[in-house]
Amino acid sequence: MKTLYGKIEVLSLMLVITLSTMALITIPQDNDVEANISDPDDYGYYWVDNKDPDPKVEYSWIDATTGGTKISDSMYSSYSYTTVSLPFNFTYYGNTYDTVYVTSRGYVSFVDTYVTTSYRKLPSSGSPHGTIAVYWAYPYYYRYTSGGIWTLSGTTSDGVRYFVVEWERGAYDLTYEAIFYETGEIKFQYKDTQATSSSYSNGGYTTVGIEDPTDTYGITYSYNQKIINNGLAILFTPYHPKVSVTLTDGHGSDGYVVLAGYRYYNLHVDVYLDGG
Template sequence: MILSGISAAFALILAGAPTADAAMSEKDDFGYMYVDSKDPAPKVEYDWIDASDGGTKVSISGDDSTATVPLPFPFPFYGQTFNHAYPNTNGLLGLSGSFYHYSNQNIPCTSPSGFIAVYWDDTSMVYGGSMYYITGTNQYGVEYICIEWIDVECPLYASGPNYAITYEVILFKDGMIKLQYKDVTSARQGKGQSATVGIDAPTGSDGVLYSYNTGVLEEGLAIMFGSTIAEVKSVDLETEEGGVFYAMHRDYTVKTVVTHPINVDMLKQVSLTFGANYATAFAFLDSGGALFTMVDPEGFIQLDPAKCSVKKNGNELEVTFSFSPTFKYPVNTFQDLVVSTGGVGVMPNTQILEDIYWVETRLTLVGSMVAVSDTVGIIENGGWIRGGERFSFRGLSVVYPETFKSPKPGVVTLTVSDEQGNRWVQTDVDGQADIEVQAENDFVRKTYIINITGVPPGVDISEAVPYILNIDPYRPTPPKEVLIHADSFDDRNTEYDDDNEVFVTWEPAEDFESGIAGYFVSGVDPFEDDAEGPAPVFVESPDTSTKFVFDGMGSRKIWVWSMDKAGNPSVPSYALTKIDATEVTFSEFSPGHQVWVNT
C-alpha cells in the first residue's frame, strides 16, 4: 500500500500562540519564528558550547552593566546587519544599541528594541558570575559566535550556588539564532518565572516571544529563531495492506521530497523517526551525495544504506529510505512516522504521518509436522525409528499470523528439542522446516518439540505440539528356512528349475521391540557394496512368500532378510537354486522288435 502526498494524515505542528507550549511558533510579520528542543517535532538539538574553554572573557560585572562584543561577521537581523553585540548583566543582548534595562517587558517592545532576550530579568554579577564568548564553525560549515552567561545571580543580589544560572546565545553567520540553557534552576524566580525570552525587531513593532514571566525554561533546553524554513513537500510510504510492516519480511521504502527556500544544496539533513522516538534514520546530505545511518540503540529498525538514495530534481530533493522493522520492535499498535529536514540558513521543518503504520512481530508455525527417514520414509507421530538414525522434521512453515508470508531467508532459526535438553537447529530457514535430528542408540521413547528461535521472547506464538518417536536399536531375527519352489508355492523345494521364475517361501522372523514390518527378497547379496542388480522386492508382514524372477540362468542365490518397523534390517538368509532352460535333445537309437523302452 502506498500513501502519497500531503494529506490529512500530516499534522504540521504550528502553535497558535507564543507560549512555548508547542515546538514551533507562528511566524511574525517579518517571517521569524522559533523551534525548540521539546516534543513534539520539529525539534532542534541541544548542543552546549563551553565558551569558557578557550574563549575570551568579557569585562563585565556588577548590576545593570553592559559590555561590547565584536562580531566576527556582519550579522543579519530583521533586514539590517550588525557588527557588534551588547550583552548586559540582565540577560539582554542588544544589537541596535546598548541597553541596561533591568525590568523585563513583553515582546514586541519599543523601549528598548532590536535585542535578543536570552534571559531578560533583574539579575546581576555583583557577588560572582562571568561572561565569555567564543567563535567557531558548526557541522554545516557555518561560522558562529557564542556568548555565555555563567553563574549569573538570580534574582538580583542573591548569592550562592542555589541562585546561580547559566545560559548562552549563539549567532550564526546565516542569521539563525540559538538560545541554550544549561542551569536555570534558582531558589527564587528560576526557570524564567520572572523573565522574558524571545527576539525583538529594531523597529520595536515586531518580534517573536517564547515566554514571558512563565517558568517553562529547563536544563537542556534549546530554542532556535530564524526567518526561513525548510519544506517537506510530500511523503510516500510503502506498507502492506492495512498499513502493516511485517518484521524482517522484506525491505520497505519511504520517499520524501524536500526543498530549501534559497537553494536545495543548502539542505544538510533529512531524518525519518519511527513511533515514539524508537529509532531515527538519517540522510546527511552534501554535494557528493548522502550518508545514510541510524540512531537506533535497541535495534528496532534495520536500514539498508545500499538501497537508500537521493535524487535532485531542480530545487527539490527526493530522498528514499529503505528499511525493515526487526522483531525487537516494541509495540504492535498504530504509530506515527515523522519526516524532518534542515540545513544551512533555515529552520528545521517536519511532517507527521499520524497513526500510519504498525509492525507485526509475531510468528507462528502452520502445517503438519512429520518425521522423515531415508530408511522408512514418513514416520507418523508415535511411530518407530531405528537407533542412531538421522531423520528430519518437515511439513511446517514459519509465517506471520493469518498470512502466507514468511521472514527473509536466514532471519529466524528453527530448533527441535527433546525432554533431556538436546537441541538440533536449522539455521538456513527459508520459510519451511527441514531440521535434521539424530536418534539415540537406545531403546527409548522420545518426545520432540519444535520452536521458532533466534527471535526475542514472545515472537513465537505457535502452540507447541509434541512429536513422539519410539527408538528401536535392535535387529530383528533373520527369516528361517528359505525355500525355493519351481512352478507354484505348492511344489516341493527344489534345487533346479527350467525357467527363471521361481516361488519363494520362508518362516516368519521375530522382533520383540517395534515388530516386523516386512521382508526384502533379492537376487543380490545386500552386504556386497559393489553388487549390481534389480531392486529387492518388499513383502509386507505377515506375508512370507513371493514370486521372484531371475535375470539369467545358472546357479542363483535368493537372499531374504527381515526389517522391523523402526527400519532395522536383520542378517539375510538365502537359498540356492540352478536355472537351466536349455531344451532337451535326443540322439538316434533303434529299439528291437517288441522291446519295452523307458523314456
C-alpha cells in the same frame, strides 16, 4: 543554504496531482507529527524548540568558559554592558551588524546600550530597542559576581561559523547562552535554570524572545512563565520550507510517474528554504 532548521526531513507527504485528461499520483506516509513551533511574526521569524515531538532542534551545550574570552571583567556595575566585535557580519531583521552590545541582565542588542530589569513582552516600544532576551530578568552578571559573561567563536561540522555569548552562574547561579550563526539564526540554550532565589527559577519574572531594532516585529517564547528548564534549546529562524513540484518527460520508476494524455512524466519534488 545551510541552516540549523534547514536540514529538512520530509516526514509526511500526501501529494495528489490531476491533469486535464487523467492523472493521479499519491505518495502516502503515515507520520503526521509536527515540531513544537510558533507562528511567525509579521517579518517572518518564528521559533522551534527541542521539546517533543520530532522534528526538533538539538540541545548541544557549547562551553564558552573553555577557550573563550571573559568579557564581564570590564563591567563594574550590575547595570552594565560591553561592546563586542562579531567574527562575521550578522543579518538580523534585514539589517547587517558587526558588533553587539552584551548586557549584565541576560539580553543583548545590536542597536541599544540601555540596561534595565524592566522585562516585558516582545515586541515592545521603548528602550532597550531590538532586544534579544535570552533570560531578561533581575539576576545579573558583572566583575564582582561569581562566574561571568563569556564569548567564544567556532565553526560547526557543516562549516557554518558561530559566535557564543554565555552567562555563567552570576548572582543567582543561572547559566545559559545565545549562539549566533552566520546564517542569521539564533539559538538559546539553558544549562542551569535553578536560581538561588526560586522566584527567578525556570523563567519566573523573566522574558525570553526577540524583537527587531524598530520594535515593530518580534516574538515572545515566554513571559514570566516557569517553562524554561535545564536542557532547553530554542532556535529563532526566518527560514521557511517551500515545496516546488515539476513534471518532465520520461519513464520514472513505478510510483513516481504521472500518466497524462497517454504520456508518462517524471515527478520531481524540491523542498527548499526561503527567508532571511
